[in-house]
Amino acid sequence: MEFSPFNTVVKLCIQGMSMEEQNKPAEAEKLFMQGWNEATNDVEKFLSAYYIARQQKTPSDQLKWLETALQYALKANDDTAESSFYTLYVKMAKCYEELSDPEKSKEYNELAISVKDKIFDKGPFYHGTRADLQIGDLLTAGGHSNYKSEFIMNHIYFTALVNGAGLAAALAKGIGSERVYIVEPTGHFENDPNLTDKKFPGNPTRSYRSEAPLKIIGEVTDWTKSNPEDLHKFREKLENNKGDIIN
Template sequence: MNAAHDDGPFYHGTKADLRVGDRLTAGFRSNYRPEVVMNHIYFTALPNGAGLAAELAPGDAAPRVYLVEPTGEYEDDPNVTDKKFPGNPTRSYRSSTPLEVVGEVDDWERLTPEALRAWRERLAELREDERGEIIN
């Protein structure tokens, strides 16, 4: 049984060029704290949330949002839920098992350049603040 009670659909945002059947796994550097290698793969039930993650991901490639299915157990992401904020308003989750790509979506809202700049500034501030620590 999953610790989270959301059946999806689920999305993952990235700048990677993926295909149906590809699997996303843990063990990569955090988009938000690159010095941290992540023990989980993160995803959300909100396509625009995945789009935000894709836009903030490092690199020059186009941001992309993929429809994904967890292959195992998953839980609420403690970085944006009860450990730091009440509930799970972002419907964000994480898993130590892979996510399988089942499609790509293109009907998510892109950030304006101003909004993207504001998010990057906020993340830079969090990196300097202990509250920005990642629960890995």
């Protein structure tokens, strides 16, 4: 499954999180349960179960839903779900600690350590922009952020989701055509800390960053473009975001 903010279940989870922020747990759980009931694949089941777990009143009930989330994450065999293993293991370890089961808590803490900062993703990777570039060109850090123009970025960003790169191209500054390039990291890269383990568990947008250049090795021309209404809403959300960028 390619994670998208426009996916029906993802939208329901976002709405549920909004209810959590407004201290309306009953409304939040109702939306998460709707996501669970409307989920059509293992990744959607994993996501909705994860959020249902957050609404449970006891460690045993929370653990039950976290185990369900882990079951679907493992079953999915999907990079989006695999990126959440660290978060799931840490939360399950905490549940076992609260249930006075130190051996199980230790087991899941060790599992968490074993996957911390591990990137399962093998690509291919993409970068969205409005710049007209050629195969062999290098993309380097030092550009202005698409989201906060006053920021000079210390890293170059990319994703394994072609439609995610397409969205980045649509949001990019400039008047050029939206372009999605296939890129190859030339050095070490890491999960984008601005997105990883924030609203969603793990790195579902499969977003990464590197201080080393990205080499352009191709171009994609057939990604799915967001409809204008969704794109407008997404731009408004970004403009209203008061959070800091981890640079």
